[in-house]
Amino acid sequence: MGSFFNTYGFLLTSMVLAASLALSLYLPLMAGQLSLASPGFYALGGYIAAVLSTRYPAAGNTLFPLWRLLAEMLLAGLASGVLAVLVGVPALRLRGIYLALATIAFVEILRVLSLNLAITGGAVGIFGIPQPFSTQIGYLWIAGPLLLLSMLFTYRLERIRVGRAFVALREDELAADSMGISPTCYKVLAFTLGAVLAGVVGAISAHFLNTWNARQGTFDASISYLAFVLIGGSRTFVGPVVGGLVLTALPELLRALTGVSGLPPWLGQFLRDGRLIIYGALIAIGAVFFPQGLITPDLLSRWRKLQP
Amino acid sequence: MTAPSPVAAPDIVLEARGMTRRFGGLVAVDNVSFGVQRGELFGLIGPNGAGKTTLFNLITGLTPPSAGTLLHRGQVVTGLRPHRIAARGIARTFQNIRLFGELSALQNVMIAQHTQGRAGMFASLVAAPAARREERDLRERAMALLELVGLAGRANAKARNFAYGDQRRLEIARALALQPDLLLLDEPAAGMNPNEKATLTDFIRSIRAQFGLTILLIEHHVPLVMGLCDRVAVLDFGHLIALGDPAQVQNNPAVIEAYLGE
Amino acid sequence: MNLFLQQILNGLAIGSLYAIFALGYTLVFSILRVINFTHGALFALGAYATYLLTGSAVNPSGVLASLFSAFFGKPALPLALPFLVSLVLGACVAGLAGMLVERIAFKPLRDRGADPLLALVSSLGVSIVLVNLMQYLVGTEIYPFPDTVLGNLPRAINFGVPGKPVPVRTVQIVMFVVSMILVVLLTYFINATKTGKALRAVAEDTTTAYLLGINTDRLILLTFFLSGFLGGVAGTLVGLSVGINGPYFGIAYGLKGLAVIVLGGLGDIPGAVVGGFALGLAEAFVPAHYVAYKDAVAFALLFIVLLTRPQGLLGRAAVQKV
Numbered sequence: 001m002g003s004f005f006n007t008y009g010f011l012l013t014s015m016v017l018a019a020s021l022a023l024s025l026y027l028p029l030m031a032g033q034l035s036l037a038s039p040g041f042y043a044l045g046g047y048i049a050a051v052l053s054t055r056y057p058a059a060g061n062t063l064f065p066l067w068r069l070l071a072e073m074l075l076a077g078l079a080s081g082v083l084a085v086l087v088g089v090p091a092l093r094l095r096g097i098y099l100a101l102a103t104i105a106f107v108e109i110l111r112v113l114s115l116n117l118a119i120t121g122g123a124v125g126i127f128g129i130p131q132p133f134s135t136q137i138g139y140l141w142i143a144g145p146l147l148l149l150s151m152l153f154t155y156r157l158e159r160i161r162v163g164r165a166f167v168a169l170r171e172d173e174l175a176a177d178s179m180g181i182s183p184t185c186y187k188v189l190a191f192t193l194g195a196v197l198a199g200v201v202g203a204i205s206a207h208f209l210n211t212w213n214a215r216q217g218t219f220d221a222s223i224s225y226l227a228f229v230l231i232g233g234s235r236t237f238v239g240p241v242v243g244g245l246v247l248t249a250l251p252e253l254l255r256a257l258t259g260v261s262g263l264p265p266w267l268g269q270f271l272r273d274g275r276l277i278i279y280g281a282l283i284a285i286g287a288v289f290f291p292q293g294l295i296t297p298d299l300l301s302r303w304r305k306l307q308p
Numbered sequence: 309m310t311a312p313s314p315v316a317a318p319d320i321v322l323e324a325r326g327m328t329r330r331f332g333g334l335v336a337v338d339n340v341s342f343g344v345q346r347g348e349l350f351g352l353i354g355p356n357g358a359g360k361t362t363l364f365n366l367i368t369g370l371t372p373p374s375a376g377t378l379l380h381r382g383q384v385v386t387g388l389r390p391h392r393i394a395a396r397g398i399a400r401t402f403q404n405i406r407l408f409g410e411l412s413a414l415q416n417v418m419i420a421q422h423t424q425g426r427a428g429m430f431a432s433l434v435a436a437p438a439a440r441r442e443e444r445d446l447r448e449r450a451m452a453l454l455e456l457v458g459l460a461g462r463a464n465a466k467a468r469n470f471a472y473g474d475q476r477r478l479e480i481a482r483a484l485a486l487q488p489d490l491l492l493l494d495e496p497a498a499g500m501n502p503n504e505k506a507t508l509t510d511f512i513r514s515i516r517a518q519f520g521l522t523i524l525l526i527e528h529h530v531p532l533v534m535g536l537c538d539r540v541a542v543l544d545f546g547h548l549i550a551l552g553d554p555a556q557v558q559n560n561p562a563v564i565e566a567y568l569g570e
Numbered sequence: 571m572n573l574f575l576q577q578i579l580n581g582l583a584i585g586s587l588y589a590i591f592a593l594g595y596t597l598v599f600s601i602l603r604v605i606n607f608t609h610g611a612l613f614a615l616g617a618y619a620t621y622l623l624t625g626s627a628v629n630p631s632g633v634l635a636s637l638f639s640a641f642f643g644k645p646a647l648p649l650a651l652p653f654l655v656s657l658v659l660g661a662c663v664a665g666l667a668g669m670l671v672e673r674i675a676f677k678p679l680r681d682r683g684a685d686p687l688l689a690l691v692s693s694l695g696v697s698i699v700l701v702n703l704m705q706y707l708v709g710t711e712i713y714p715f716p717d718t719v720l721g722n723l724p725r726a727i728n729f730g731v732p733g734k735p736v737p738v739r740t741v742q743i744v745m746f747v748v749s750m751i752l753v754v755l756l757t758y759f760i761n762a763t764k765t766g767k768a769l770r771a772v773a774e775d776t777t778t779a780y781l782l783g784i785n786t787d788r789l790i791l792l793t794f795f796l797s798g799f800l801g802g803v804a805g806t807l808v809g810l811s812v813g814i815n816g817p818y819f820g821i822a823y824g825l826k827g828l829a830v831i832v833l834g835g836l837g838d839i840p841g842a843v844v845g846g847f848a849l850g851l852a853e854a855f856v857p858a859h860y861v862a863y864k865d866a867v868a869f870a871l872l873f874i875v876l877l878t879r880p881q882g883l884l885g886r887a888a889v890q891k892v
Contacts, residue, residue, distance in 0.1 A: 109866050167415070
């Protein structure tokens, strides 16, 4: 068991972080807003952690203090939240695909900025980010509770007044408006909650990946997170979590398959070099054959009934 | 925005002054003025395309007026966003039912209690005692409203699976959840059989009494309006062509003309 | 003054390229109201196909090199077509791939009346497949077109007077001319032919067009072919100018293309051309000191236009129905 965790520490932590990022996309989607801005806030959070920890390194040769990681996460969340309000107020007047495009533009603008600014290390980025844990599996102690907390948060959110306002906006913005729910206020809130989560995950990821550069917050990432949500199922918070976990593990599972003995060499080679081809095909197949995603509200309620 | 107006009488709940709305070259509502008194059941009738629903949209803020002033309890509310109008106590139903279809009946009603919630987001998230109490109160009140419209037994069923008449009643329950003083009903009897219409008439009277409501209602079915309303306004091509008690309006030549000419 | 003229000429060249690339995007959007995310991949595919058809060699890091070597004795196709022929055939390959994309990623969802957002994801999946398939086949190295590909045309042409030269690379002129020919042909096709008019009818209202007896299904296929064709030409022209910079190089253009079609108004065909030139010229006038920020211009414009005029620079605001 111990060796399993050591071998797959990187993968497990990546999966958990991906599930959290998927949730960061799900939060605005709860209020009916398709935002692809998460990678922008993720990148911002990562840069905050990377800059703070490399400019002010911890004394001695010890591990990076945990409280500083937590402080960075807090700061990353705050900064992302402020930026989200500033961007969200004008941008969330847009609907559907227009909002998605505006958030893509936002991510790209941040990316070009980070490629060119001195503080972000330009195209090279920032590396040698100090490690608060001696093994990669150690990050699960931060990433795991963050995911669980976010899931609990979302679960509770769906059951309180604010969450009901989100869902009402998703179902019918005009009717929600007529029921006393301010569309702007709650859309910006949902967008900001997602941004804060993405920023916090970014701060962890910067340490986890040891290096941070402009490739972290890209359009590709936007679309991957969207795939997590839509393949997992966008109607419950369980869907994005499952989507993030499964789709992150998938390329590694395919890689593991290449080691299976008795496989023809050409197939082995294809599984190794072409596993992203299979990944893409699975995303396309998922979208076409499971339009509701893997996890649907009906499925969850059926599971609940199965339990005594 | 909400400066008090010296002119409006205190018992006028809603007053429209020269309300006008143009869409391109078309004048959907043209210089319409009227006042609705507290506790009144006020009917709005007219042929198709007369501008009745547009007038509702002007009152509830969904469509901004091109000209005119709207007063609610003596305060100018023209140009307020729909949620501000709703928060002031003007609730409505929609002609082409706009329930939150994927959500349960109970959720539909509880969403409309939005403005009554006081507990903060954090307190609600951690289910602090006060927040939990509030949530329970809101739920009980929502259930009572469902009971009132006879849907309590199906509180957890999805709204879109309800029969047409049930959906109309659920919309009324949802509007009542706003605790309004003015209720706008857009063709509440549409698609109902004579039996259901009679029940609905009684129901509207009873909620007016129970909640002390002022009700403004659009209806296509003239006999229902005539039997139910205290006063009736008639719109034709965006103009207000008659206003008075049902008997007066019924014998008004302009009204007869408008309906025969349809 | 010379610099100004040169910037204008460069802006027009790259702008014309953006225009045809964006036309491909907007054609599909006008008909289906969805964004085809494989457009960037088809762009790269067209470039590679043209490259192969001219008889140029592939890098041994891809699988294709060993396949070609096994069958033809050298890591290239056993032919050497002239550039313009290769360009058209390569674009046809991209066009056919576009038709395949429609059948795999769009039609099944359309038939089921699924959420248009899902088409975004399914086309993304196919795009990942295409890009990685190309990478598997040809590797990630830069493929510059050989210098001789344009025959014995000079490398640059002087647009100034002798003594005050305004040199413009021949490649830029080829880019502009080919793009403009395509814009003109497409405009003629859409406005003057029966099929083009049917296409516009479908873009206006799919249901009505269906009731009028227009075979929407075949028109949609045709649209995807045209879209892929335009994308493929654009990819080849960029490859000709700066080399084919790996299978992923289409993605960056794919994003810029999105900016262009929003500038012009989503689904608006003349708008895509105007948007393309607007972006090309805007980028050409980025001061040399800030040239690193050139790629942000498209997205800054996109952001500003969306917030101020979501209907695009040319479009009229749509009235929302209550």
